Amino acid sequence: MQLNREALTRAYRQMKLIREFEERLHEEIQTGEIAGFTHLYCGQEAVAVGVCEHLSERDKIVSTHRGHGHCLAKGCDVTGMMKEIWGSQEGLCNGKGGSMHIADIDKGMLGANGIVGAGAPIAVGAALSNKIDGPDENGRLAVSIAFSGDGACNQGTTFEAMNLAVVTKAPAIFVFENNHYSEHTGDAYAVGTAQDIASRAEAFGMKVWRADGTDFFSVYDTFGEVLEFVRTPGNGPAAVEFDTERFFGHFEGDPQRYRGEGELDRLRATRDCLRKFREKVTGAKLLTDDDLDTVDADALQAIEQAVADSRAAARPQPENVLENVYISY
């Protein structure tokens, strides 16, 4: 735990912001005000934040249908995101994309994605671009990261992307978030390699890591090692599998009958990254409960504001449908 007070506070705030963002959406969606499919990231915050806290804007990420956490962790504007989910013209994508297509290219966030498995080759392409651009003055490469789920790891596109990255030595990192479900199906059934996704990446010729995705420090430290390896010119890609949990349904409205008795309560009690973080840093006297409570209040306030702004934000007009299909035509 080599993080100072400031870095710890920042990491906690990012995780808390994601948690509040998602918990609030969970409530708002029940009222019917928000349209479309929404997949919440609650439970997995330590992965997005433990990874993205290491990155700069030069580094790129490609996300999934469950993208809010990755977007926030990579620095997307919280209000711009909320407005997008509300379908506002002022949203990050002018209301064209919604929850599943949030992107902010300037921030190195190359898009959430509605197609499972589509992200990995895109991340490899961005990594090949990083390789062409070459190392910085310190001899380090920018990297590109593909976030994928345990479901996405069964797509041919994911396999092809891994092999392409290996043979081209692209500075790509495959981050597998194994939350043990793809929609309503368990990884015990769908992932043939004994629920071990990292071994697949290993078989493609990559160096791999595995860590507890519900512990920020485990994610942060492990990813630091992964990054050290991939930033080194000539090493090529790597993969890391994080064992994590999703606290809500696959999408909002999922009856979750596939869960075991008391499963969600047990996960919230024993596998909550925010709770674990608080216990660790207060136990080690790095931050106090008061410090963290202040961050909690601050994150909650940011979400309140984002929701209020989204409700008041300008709606798109019918003629906006035709905009941005092309740059010129």
Added chain:
Amino acid sequence: MAKMMYRDAIRGTIFQEMQRDPRVVVLGEDVVGGMGTAGGPEAIGGIWSTSTGLYDAFGPDRVIDTPISESAIMGAAGGLALAGKRPVAEIMFADFIGVCMDQLWNQIAKFRYMFGGKSVCPAVIRMPCGAGYNAAAQHSQMISQFVTSMPGLKVVMPATPADACGLLRQAIRDDDPVVFLEHKFLYAMTGEVPDDPDFVIPFGHARLARAGEDVTIVASGMMVGYAETAADDLAQDGVGCDVIDLRTTSPLDEEAILDSVEATGRLVIVDEAPPRCSLATDIAALVAGKAFASLKAPIEMVTAPHTPVPFARELEGAYLPSPAKVAAAVRKTLEYR
């Protein structure tokens, strides 16, 4: 007759055909729902409720829950069919055709022709399709234009529960590969469905959903309901419309379209897909070529714009055709000259 939802007509028909013919098998993502979980198989039973109960009735060899692997689903459907089975594969959203186009287009559709007529590939590919749920650009598309353009495939677009039943049964019993486009927005539609376990609707025969003398409206899938609503509104003003529900876009019932246009002289085509190289342009070309002399006004097309499907409610509303847009197009053809 029994009153039921479109989704239940689909599930019930698959169930009956699986009972009738041991070669019928089902495969797709989450078609069982709950595999490998504490809740166990059938905990959910398919996200569209179109496969609920099949696993319990027919077991894992014939109801195959697949990982998220559309290329493998599509290809396996082709292989099952070549090997003598009658697969009913589900691609959860028609948009995911992008992931598995090769197995459909270069493989399943072409086997028979490439093999000199020596193979039979009776695969049914069910694809829930269409907009209306604010599900944005990758979960809302109408893909009829792609699959209709592929030689070797038959393409079905049922607009009612009864048609979903009769056309699906025909699709399963048909020896050619069939793409079965179920509109997601129609799943909750209720209607009378014949009880006859051999009720089939032959392909290539359109249905006259409304009869009238002034204008022909051609539609398919969810657009049929829009055309009917428009026709009913126009009838109040004394305007009579033929509403032709294509039922299948390949084969296409050219005769039904041409006969109607020859009688009315005016044509409105309603198509949920974007306007270029689409069913709408296909039918317009047919009529311009074969019923030119009957036309009293330019052909009107009510389609989506040449854009992806947008997310926000206002934008998706502007994107989709609507009964009001159909009615306006009908009035426009009547006002001509």
